[in-house]
Amino acid sequence: MRDILISALALAGTAFGQACQTTTLQTSLPSNGSEVVLRSYSYCGGIFNGSAYIANLDYNKVVSLAYTNAQGQSTPLSVVNFGYASGVGNGSQWEVWNTSTSLYIDGITELLNLTFQATDIGETYVQTLNLPVNASGAPAPTLPSPPAPYATPKGFGNDITSWLSISVGSESETAFARMFLNINPAVEGAVDGIVVAARSGPTYNQTDPDYEYHWVRDASLTMDVVQTLYAAATKAKPKTQYANILFEYATSRATEQNDPGLQTGLGEPKFYLNNTIFTGPWGRPQNDGPATSAITLMEFANSYLANGGSMDNVKQKIYNSATFSASAPVMKDLLFVASNWSSPSFDLWEEEESDHFYTRMVQRRALVMGASFATKMGDSNTSATLSTAATALTATLGQFWDPNREILLYEYGPVLANKASxxxxxxxxxxxxxxxxxxxxxxxNDEVLSSALRISTSFIDVYAIANTTADSSGRVLGIPIGRYPEDVYNGTGTQVNGGNPWYLCTAAMAQFMYSASTEFGDAGSISITNTSKPFFDYFAPGAGLQVGQSYEFGSNKYNAAINGLNGWGDAFLRTIKYYTPADGHLSEEFNRNTGVAQGAADLTWSYASVLTAAFARAELRGQKAYAKNLANLGVTANTS
Known part of the structure; x- marks a missing residue:
């Protein structure tokens, strides 16, 4: 028999004269046949406390409680995990598992079921609950508002214009040269078409971390910069260089697809520099890689055709995997995306297996582009398949918006790797x-703007160097941006409070600001909603934009808002400039306390991200010759 006893216990004192209320469901050890039993629970001041009896059937256990949130909905987020507390009963026949979890942002209305997964023996036990939950104790706190801005940068800075100029010693030229040193690197055994992730590994002076691999995603994002340079180049020699590199890349991707050692299909994350599969333990599959690779090669093919290139070359060396499987990877990657977009995979940081916003977005772009591109290739069947998948995928994106947190969730599922924010x-x-x-x-997009604000400002209280808000000339430094606030990876291993800002993450915020500014310009107005207003209150407070109002291109308030976005874009790049070593080399991270570069040396993605931010800034400023002038430099012999 299950005793149901409601008892008022002061768990953490009283607030507003009201004690926390605990509901006790089980006063004695359960009988045999009840492998999982909720013992007691409370929801007090926004904190859920629970205790359960779990049968000691195996060593490895997972205990979780599903509930409905404040909107009465059950989602993958509406799950609380329990942890082991103690053994009880004769010979510890039973165990007590507890949880104390903040749920105030989500709220809780009903306990649905308690699940015990006995993973060693492959059994799952469920207790159905369907119990209404009443809040007690102090009122739950509300979602904190973003902080007040510590500065109000406006417009473009001459220092950043100079830093990114096409001139000897500028960061743009350094990034250009260092990025190409990592493409087809001069490393024994390396084959054409590959990109080494960093100059950090056995061949280089730095052996920890070992990044001497070709990552599918990193390589595709790097090659996307090469494609931008190809499209912009007006001199024949560099244009031919970029085209050759991109055709080599297409061949290397096809080789990867046909490797007999693939463990998870085309979602394999990385390869040796001789383009053979890495078969060691790793976070696999990573299903963003096939999408980003296909995007890059389709963009190149379109640019190549627009430049008078051969359609036969595109079909044989880029698109038609069915007939030319040894050289043309795009069709195969696109069909993989169409078949696997709904399957969980590891994120771009290679840490968590779930449904990820980043992965869904790049997969969607690949499918949307792919449907059009397949039609151009005369392949109506593949086009229809990709279009159908794109429609289905698009319908799922809305689930990532969390109205309680006012953010797009990076993943749709329970908290993983302690990323509770x-x-x-x-x-x-x-x-x-x-x-x-x-x-x-x-x-x-309003939801994107709200997310960008909360993500970027979350690092202010995490990194000590965020307290340095101006350079030696008094110009505003942007917030140093890392991967996520709870990050513990320090570039070589993990440590408590070990996560650091990354160059590529900080550059991403700069690029986002420039691209948002460009898009508002193309739209001709800025419309303010409750969701988007906090973004403008932080990044353009002087504009004084109000909910329900639309501000037309060229008006004073519109100009003030755009100047704020542009100023913050430069401020984020100024942070990179401030913490870049004198030689201009970019590693993976810079220390959260000192700003000194650390982690993998000469990270290729760091260089690529600075260049894409520079391209976005130049586009915003109407500098159409910027990418052309950089592209026309051409690639020097890769021997170092």
């Missing part, structure tokens, strides 16, 4: 790499 710069990167140009989660 649900904040991750991967959301911003998902827009940068995954926006398909069709209005679906664009740079100016």
């Amino acid at each position: 649900y904040l991750d710069i991967a959301v911003v990167l998902g827009v940068i790499h995954g926006y398909a140009g069709d209005g679906v989660y664009s740079y100016t």
Whole structure:
């Protein structure tokens, strides 16, 4: 028999004269046959406390409680995990598992079921509850508002214009040269078409961390910069260089697809520099790679055709995997995306397996682009398949918006890796790499703006160097941006409070600001909602924008808002400039306390991200010759 006893216990004192109320469901050890039993629970001051009896059937156990949130909905987020507390009963036949979890943001209305997974023996036990929950004790706190801005930068800075100029010693030229040193690197055994992730590994002076691999995603994002340079180049020699590199990349991707050692299909994350599969333990699959690779190669093919290139070359060396499987990877990657987009995979940081906003965004862009591109290739069947998948995927994106947190969730599922804030710069990167140009989660989307604000400001209280808010000339430094506030990776291992700002993450916020500014300009107005207003209150407070109002291009308030976004874009790049070593080399991270560069040396993605931010800034300023002038430098012999 299950005793149901409601008892008032002061768990943590009283607030407003009201004690926390505990509901006790089980006063004695359960009988045999009841492998999982909720013992007691309370929801007090926004904190859920629970205790359960779990049968000691195996060693490895997972105990979780599903509930409905304040909106009466049950989602993958509406799950609380319990932890082991003690053994009880004869020979510890039973165990007590407890939880004390903050649920005030989500709220809780009903306990649905308690689940015990006995993973060693492959059994799952469930107790159905369907118990209404009444809050007690102090009122739950409300979602904190974003902080007040510590500065109000406006417009473009001459220092950043100079730093990014096409001139000897500028950061743009350094990033350009260092990035190409990592493409087809001069490393014994390396083959054409590969990109080493960093100059950190056995061949280089730095062996920890070992990044001497070709990552599918990192390589595709790097090659996307090469494609931008190809499209911009007007001199024949560099244009031919970029085209050759990109065709080599297409061949290397096809080789990867046909490797007999693939463990998870085309979602394999990384390869050795001889383009053979890495088979060691790793977070796999990573299903963003096939999408970003296909995007890059389709963009190149379109640019190549627009430049008078051969359609036969595109079909044989880029698109038609069915006939030319050894050289043309795009069709195969696109069909993989169409078949696997709904399957959980590891995130771009290679840490968590779930459904990720970043992955869905790049997959959607690949499918949308792919449907059009397949039609151009005369392949109506593949086009229809991709279009159907794109429609189905698009319908799922709305689930990532969390109205309680006012953010797009980086993943749709329970908290993993202790990332309880649900904040991750991967959301911003998902827009940068995954926006398909069709209005679906664009740079100016209200939910995207709200997310970008809360993600970026979350690092202010995490990194000590965020207290340095100006350079030696008094110019505003932007917030140093890391991957996520709870990060513990320090570039070589993990440690408590070990996560650092990343160059590529900080550059992403700069690029986001520039691209949002451009998109508002293209739209010709800025309309303010309750969701978007906090973004403008932080990044353009002087504009004084109000909910329900629309501000037309060229008006004083519109100009003030745009100047704020542009000023913050430069401020984020100024932070990178401030913490870049004198030689201009960019590692993976810079220390959260000292600002000194650390982690993998000469990270290719760091260089690529600075260049894409520079391209976005130049586009915003109408500097059409910027990418052309950089592209026309051409690639020097890669021997170092």
